[in-house]
Amino acid sequence: MSAPGDHPARVLVAKPGLDGHDVGAKVVCRALRDAGFEVIYTGLRQSPKAIATAALQEDVDAIGLSILSGAHLPLCEAVAAELSEAGIADSVRWFVGGNIPEGDHAALRDLGTAGIFPTGSDFEEIAATIRRVLDEVPV
Amino acid sequence: MSRKRQPELAPVVWESGIEIKPVYDASDVEASGGAGDIGVPGQFPYTRGIHPHMYRQRPWTMRQYSGFGTAAETHERFLYLIENGQTGLNVAFDLPTQCGLDSDHPMAAGEIGRVGMAVDTLADMEEAFADIDLNRITVSLTINGAAAPIMAMYFAMARKRGFELSELRGTAQNDILKEFIGRGTWIYPVEESVRLVGDTMEFCARNVPRYSAVSVCGYHIRESGATAAEEMAYGLAIGRAYIDHVLARGLAVDDFARGISFNFDIHGNLWEQVAKFRAGRRLWARILKEDYGAENPRSMQLRMIAGGGGGGLTIEEPENNITRGATYAMASALSGTQTMALCSYDEAYTIPSEHAALLSLRTMQILMHETGMCDTVDPLAGSWFVETTTNEMEQKILEIMERLEREGGIIRSIAEGHVQAEVNRHAYELEKRIRSGETKKVGVNCCKSDEDAPRPKVEFHPYRVEEAEKQIARLEKVRAERDADAVASTLERVREAAASGENVMPSIMDAVEAYATGGEVCSTLESVFGHYREPVSF
Numbered sequence: 001m002s003a004p005g006d007h008p009a010r011v012l013v014a015k016p017g018l019d020g021h022d023v024g025a026k027v028v029c030r031a032l033r034d035a036g037f038e039v040i041y042t043g044l045r046q047s048p049k050a051i052a053t054a055a056l057q058e059d060v061d062a063i064g065l066s067i068l069s070g071a072h073l074p075l076c077e078a079v080a081a082e083l084s085e086a087g088i089a090d091s092v093r094w095f096v097g098g099n100i101p102e103g104d105h106a107a108l109r110d111l112g113t114a115g116i117f118p119t120g121s122d123f124e125e126i127a128a129t130i131r132r133v134l135d136e137v138p139v
Numbered sequence: 140m141s142r143k144r145q146p147e148l149a150p151v152v153w154e155s156g157i158e159i160k161p162v163y164d165a166s167d168v169e170a171s172g173g174a175g176d177i178g179v180p181g182q183f184p185y186t187r188g189i190h191p192h193m194y195r196q197r198p199w200t201m202r203q204y205s206g207f208g209t210a211a212e213t214h215e216r217f218l219y220l221i222e223n224g225q226t227g228l229n230v231a232f233d234l235p236t237q238c239g240l241d242s243d244h245p246m247a248a249g250e251i252g253r254v255g256m257a258v259d260t261l262a263d264m265e266e267a268f269a270d271i272d273l274n275r276i277t278v279s280l281t282i283n284g285a286a287a288p289i290m291a292m293y294f295a296m297a298r299k300r301g302f303e304l305s306e307l308r309g310t311a312q313n314d315i316l317k318e319f320i321g322r323g324t325w326i327y328p329v330e331e332s333v334r335l336v337g338d339t340m341e342f343c344a345r346n347v348p349r350y351s352a353v354s355v356c357g358y359h360i361r362e363s364g365a366t367a368a369e370e371m372a373y374g375l376a377i378g379r380a381y382i383d384h385v386l387a388r389g390l391a392v393d394d395f396a397r398g399i400s401f402n403f404d405i406h407g408n409l410w411e412q413v414a415k416f417r418a419g420r421r422l423w424a425r426i427l428k429e430d431y432g433a434e435n436p437r438s439m440q441l442r443m444i445a446g447g448g449g450g451g452l453t454i455e456e457p458e459n460n461i462t463r464g465a466t467y468a469m470a471s472a473l474s475g476t477q478t479m480a481l482c483s484y485d486e487a488y489t490i491p492s493e494h495a496a497l498l499s500l501r502t503m504q505i506l507m508h509e510t511g512m513c514d515t516v517d518p519l520a521g522s523w524f525v526e527t528t529t530n531e532m533e534q535k536i537l538e539i540m541e542r543l544e545r546e547g548g549i550i551r552s553i554a555e556g557h558v559q560a561e562v563n564r565h566a567y568e569l570e571k572r573i574r575s576g577e578t579k580k581v582g583v584n585c586c587k588s589d590e591d592a593p594r595p596k597v598e599f600h601p602y603r604v605e606e607a608e609k610q611i612a613r614l615e616k617v618r619a620e621r622d623a624d625a626v627a628s629t630l631e632r633v634r635e636a637a638a639s640g641e642n643v644m645p646s647i648m649d650a651v652e653a654y655a656t657g658g659e660v661c662s663t664l665e666s667v668f669g670h671y672r673e674p675v676s677f
Contacts, residue, residue, distance in 0.1 A: 018237075023566050026563045027566050041677050120455065
């Protein structure tokens with residue numbers, strides 16, 4: 001999170017792929033907003049390219065991907081590639097939440113995720129983790 | 140006056156906003172509107188159930204949600220469920236099918252067969268239902284945005300197998316309005332989407348009259364955060380919206396209203412659910428009779444599938460969900476449901492394993508065969524508490540419906556995103572109440588056996604690239620072997636019908652019989668209707 005006086009950190013919450021379960025994503029949007037973030041929500045069925053474009057245009061500090069269908073590995077891989085393509089892979093940290101089996105955590109970290117929030121994660125923990133990660137890397 | 144000191148009792152208020160007294164008597168029933176509407180089972184206003192003898196005559200249908208991978212694999216799972224005593228099938232489709240995309244569409248990558256079966260063409264439908272007696276096993280298709288081509292494929296398959304469409308029973312979910320609130324498999328803008336639902340309703344009324352063309356889902360609205368009263372109010376309002384739409388086409392209400400059934404959710408307070416269903420049944424009957432002038436009792440009867448309860452399940456101590464499921468199923472039986480489906484205990488974090496799905500089926504069977512749930516009709520009737528809260532719930536539901544009307548109606552409210560924002564606000568508030576411990580969840584914020592207990596392993600059926608490739612190969616084979624001219628000309632007729640306002644279903648039937656794909660039909664419609672733009676409020 002930015003230092004006091006700076007603009008609040010901006011987070012893009014995104015639903016990649018075809019999964020229509022958006023209760024969690026929207027609830028996290030509200031929780032992050034209440035925790036002091038500026039939150040932008042993409043809505044459903046976003047292509048990885050559309051997410052990277054939105055991140056660039058909205059000048060966000062972080063992206064939260066919400067995936068419950070089980071397709072997190074191919075989708076995160078595609079989003080990571082699009083972030084590189086857009087030239088913001090180093091300046092934008094991305095997180096993933098939803099039905100994420102533990103067995104896939106290592107693969108997601110290899111893809112570059114800055115944090116994983118499985119179903120049932122605590123709001124405070126999500127906000128605190130994003131804040132900590134953003135503090136580590138000056139953007 | 141009693142000299143005894145009254146104990147300080149903490150207030151009890153249901154999620155729907157109804158305050159509960161520690162003790163009820165006859166005066167409470169009177170004060171809440173009286174006992175005049177309790178009536179007789181099988182008679183207007185159907186408070187006590189839509190059949191005179193309910194489960195004594197015919198127990199509820201058990202119809203678990205299932206389907207995954209290819210049609211061949213889903214077919215095997217269907218046979219397994221039927222062998223184990225399931226009396227209906229509730230078909231899950233994969234996300235590409237639900238969103239109107241063929242398996243070889245770029246957005247389908249990684250999703251083929253993952254959360255349900257992949258259906259690209261009539262050939263898949265034929266394989267999935269091969270040898271299944273469609274007169275004996277009633278089939279429910281969980282399809283919404285892409286309902287028109289998928290229903291057409293189902294009807295075409297049934298006709299090819301020699302079943303008379305005029306006799307065919309079953310249900311399509313086909314409730315697009317709730318998809319805009321929760322679940323999200325919309326394709327076209329709101330108005331055009333409702334028109335498509337109208338086309339399927341009209342087509343069924345004329346050609347497949349015993350088929351339930353729409354199953355209005357309060358279920359997903361509640362799963363998205365709505366209270367029990369809101370679930371029923373939004374559900375009934377959506378039902379009204381479809382009726383208004385079809386009436387405007389010149390059909391009489393009794394020609395099609397029986398084709399509307401409902402799908403409701405059960406979790407949380409058992410009594411609140413019971414009141415919700417008894418009140419909802421009564422309200423629906425009254426709306427049909429008094430507002431729409433229906434004369435056929437079947438038009439007035441709220442038929443439903445009730446159960447599920449995914450929103451009440453927890454990933455913490457997941458085996459507790461088996462117990463929760465049993466209470467949800469009991470609430471469903473006590474509420475007079477026609478069909479029951481139960482989420483499996485692992486459904487909070489994955490697609491149900493075969494073992495977990497069987498446990499859910501067994502839960503419903505234990506209720507049916509061991510607990511006396513089928514002994515008598517509406518066993519809670521006449522309870523001062525139940526009748527009072529049924530009256531109060533009816534008032535609550537009516538108030539929400541009237542507010543919706545004042546605000547321009549459900550279609551407008553959905554198109555502008557108000558319902559979605561309201562429902563999500565509730566979801567967030569509930570989540571905060573659970574975090575704070577105000578709303579108790581066993582194993583989550585109270586009664587935890589072990590603070591450091593490991594969370595259950597979340598596992599998915601591994602995504603099988605080779606099965607996905609098989610599906611794509613199958614699609615390519617059908618494309619190569621079909622009569623390309625027939626496909627092109629029938630799709631052109633679909634486009635013309637969509638543009639002219641003529642009912643699209645007959646031309647879609649022709650197209651899918653020529654083995655046009657679901658994706659081709661949907662993109663043809665989209666070329667006329669355009670794409671929905673989601674109001675991204677939260």
